[in-house]
Amino acid sequence: MDFRDKYQIVQMIGRGLCSTAFLVTNKYTDQICVAKRTREPKFSRLIEREAGIIELMHESQSVVELIETIQDRKVGFSRHNKAIILGYSGQKCLAMFLKKSDMEPDTHIEPRFSQRELSFYAAQLISGISHVHAHGYIHGDLKPSNIIRGDHVLRRQNYLRIIDFSGCRHLHEVRECHGTLGYQASEQKNGITTFETDYYGIGVTLNSLAEGRMRSRMSGPVGITKRSDISDKFKEGLSLSMSDNHEDRIKGLHLF
Ligand SMILES: Nc1ncnc2c1ncn2[C@@H]1O[C@H](COP(=O)(O)OP(=O)(O)O)[C@@H](O)[C@H]1O
Numbered sequence: 332m333d334f335r336d337k338y339q340i341v342q343m344i345g346r347g348l349c350s351t352a353f354l355v356t357n358k359y360t361d362q363i364c365v366a367k368r369t370r371e372p373k374f375s376r377l378i379e380r381e382a383g384i385i386e387l388m389h390e391s392q393s394v395v396e397l398i399e400t401i402q403d404r405k406v407g408f409s410r411h412n413k414a415i416i417l418g419y420s421g422q423k424c425l426a427m428f429l430k431k432s433d434m435e436p437d438t439h440i441e442p443r444f445s446q447r448e449l450s451f452y453a454a455q456l457i458s459g460i461s462h463v464h465a466h467g468y469i470h471g472d473l474k475p476s477n478i479i480r481g482d483h484v485l486r487r488q489n490y491l492r493i494i495d496f497s498g499c500r501h502l503h504e505v506r507e508c509h510g511t512l513g514y515q516a517s518e519q520k521n522g523i524t525t526f527e528t529d530y531y532g533i534g535v536t537l538n539s540l541a542e543g544r545m546r547s548r549m550s551g552p553v554g555i556t557k558r559s560d561i562s563d564k565f566k567e568g569l570s571l572s573m574s575d576n577h578e579d580r581i582k583g584l585h586l587f
Pocket residue numbers: 344345346347348349350351352365367395417418419420422423424476477479494495496497
């Protein structure tokens with residue numbers, strides 16, 4: 332069966348370099364899902380690779396759920412082109428809770444994520460990323476727009492799932508991963524990623540959530556949040572997890 336026979340597009344929800352994400356409904360069951368479709372034929376293999384990686388993580392509650400991969404015939408694309416269908420339960424990516432850039436004026440933002448929420452997020456991100464690492468993969472692009480947060484109607488409001496495995500590298504694979512400017516660990520400037528790159532990603536994401544602002548390519552060095560309602564221990568965790576020293580990053584995770 333082809334994508335168009337089974338799924339109806341509701342709206343576009345995200346657009347990256349290689350793919351476009353749509354909210355879709357299954358025409359037979361009315362189930363709402365997310366479809367990630369390639370934008371150009373040369374990206375077909377990348378999306379199939381991503382589906383394979385997500386499927387490996389199916390036992391993790393903190394990684395997006397793969398429903399299926401489905402043939403996606405498009406003009407100019409080979410017959411083997413696939414779209415990936417992902418679970419959706421009303422989640423939004425964390426970027427939608429943040430101001431778009433830290434170039435905007437520094438006004439007070441409400442509501443802010445509390446330290447309790449941030450600690451709960453840290454625990455889930457560490458658990459999710461441990462699954463990824465246990466399979467030998469490094470995510471390489473952790474940031475608010477690559478993490479989704481559950482829906483309060485389903486009482487899953489604070490439950491996170493990691494998405495977007497397009498920038499992933501297997502430990503034994505020679506592959507440059509630069510991540511995203513603003514969220515990039517120092518080694519990624521040279522395309523290098525290690526497990527500790529993802530620990531940096533967790534730290535820089537939590538700091539961005541604490542500050543209520545996205546980081547952009549124009550952002551300067553990361554300033555650890557100065558919020559008075561966040562403990563010194565948590566701030567020390569943020570600082571260590573974003574250190575250039577990889578052992579310090581591991582120590583940082585223990586403080587969240
Ligand atoms: N399963 C999902 N549930 C909710 N939103 C999603 C889901 N998958 C993707 N999205 C949204 O689509 C955007 C793009 O998807 P992503 O996998 O990050 O693709 P890209 O590789 O283009 O960045 C995300 O930032 C998020 O807002």
